[in-house]
Amino acid sequence: MSLITIFNSFKKKLSANAKSPVAGAASSSAAAAVPVADPALMQALADLLLLEGIEFAWHATGLRLSSGLLLQVEPIESITLADGRVRTCTKMYVAHPDFFPNGIAEYQHAIGVSEAAAIAEGFRAWTQMDLVVLTDATRETPLDCTVIEMSVVAGDESDGKSLYRQVLLGPVAHLATLPASAAELHPFCPCCLFTESTAALHDLLQSQEFLGLRMFVSRDSQDKLAVDCRVNGEDFGAVQASLTEYARNWPQRGLEFRKQYLVMRSIRRKTSAQPQVENASQS
Numbered sequence: 001m002s003l004i005t006i007f008n009s010f011k012k013k014l015s016a017n018a019k020s021p022v023a024g025a026a027s028s029s030a031a032a033a034v035p036v037a038d039p040a041l042m043q044a045l046a047d048l049l050l051l052e053g054i055e056f057a058w059h060a061t062g063l064r065l066s067s068g069l070l071l072q073v074e075p076i077e078s079i080t081l082a083d084g085r086v087r088t089c090t091k092m093y094v095a096h097p098d099f100f101p102n103g104i105a106e107y108q109h110a111i112g113v114s115e116a117a118a119i120a121e122g123f124r125a126w127t128q129m130d131l132v133v134l135t136d137a138t139r140e141t142p143l144d145c146t147v148i149e150m151s152v153v154a155g156d157e158s159d160g161k162s163l164y165r166q167v168l169l170g171p172v173a174h175l176a177t178l179p180a181s182a183a184e185l186h187p188f189c190p191c192c193l194f195t196e197s198t199a200a201l202h203d204l205l206q207s208q209e210f211l212g213l214r215m216f217v218s219r220d221s222q223d224k225l226a227v228d229c230r231v232n233g234e235d236f237g238a239v240q241a242s243l244t245e246y247a248r249n250w251p252q253r254g255l256e257f258r259k260q261y262l263v264m265r266s267i268r269r270k271t272s273a274q275p276q277v278e279n280a281s282q283s
Contacts, residue, residue, distance in 0.1 A: 037072040048123040067138045088118040100210040105233035130261045133170035161268040168263040177254035196246040197239040208266040218257035
């Protein structure tokens with residue numbers, strides 16, 4: 001019996017109105033209902049965290065990491081492919097009681113020789129990319145991510161503190177099947193996907209919400225392009241045009257993709273307290 005079949009059986013025994021304090025939505029300003037965490041998937045996640053050496057403790061509604069992050073997972077789909085491999089999709093809900101109590105959500109897609117292997121691979125990729133950024137987002141001064149910071153003219157500053165909008169740039173995933181035949185004008189770096197789509201992200205940068213963004217761009221040997229951007233797990237099509245134009249200018253390297261997870265957050269601090277960040281002005 002698959003993990004998802006186990007979950008569906010378990011789910012029928014529970015109230016249809018069951019809710020959790022973690023929310024996943026494009027806007028984090030209000031909490032949303034989250035399905036009851038899948039016990040089999042939660043165990044699979046716990047096993048993966050143990051393998052990765054990530055400390056956690058079981059919580060009434062999920063797994064709580066030493067950083068205070070609370071994790072819950074639900075199954076989305078499990079499909080057996082023609083070659084016998086399995087493609088899975090899960091949805092991770094993450095919240096922090098202080099920094100983003102309403103929570104955010106993101107999908108994990110993976111392929112493996114079995115359902116269990118695919119799910120584990122999806123979780124492993126999540127720990128290597130998303131978790132790095134989300135952990136930094138629980139710190140006043142991020143330690144592992146490049147930070148782009150913009151000052152915001154808003155609100156009362158009588159307490160001597162100013163409002164800043166920060167973008168925490170997570171690790172990038174980059175794959176190309178062929179070596180580059182020509183040098184790229186600006187080699188791919190953690191800033192590229194964000195800076196190429198800054199204009200389309202203007203409204204998100206102007207808000208004060210805590211947002212998690214997934215960006216994915218690919219181009220194949222026939223120059224067919226694919227762009228996908230998610231904000232708190234929901235489709236965000238505004239960057240389609242800018243990232244498509246960006247990919248058209250890549251040197252031809254066969255099948256190539258570039259992927260990144262980043263966080264936008266707002267913080268208040270004394271103007272004199274300057275973190276080690278890359279600064280930018282915001283009108």
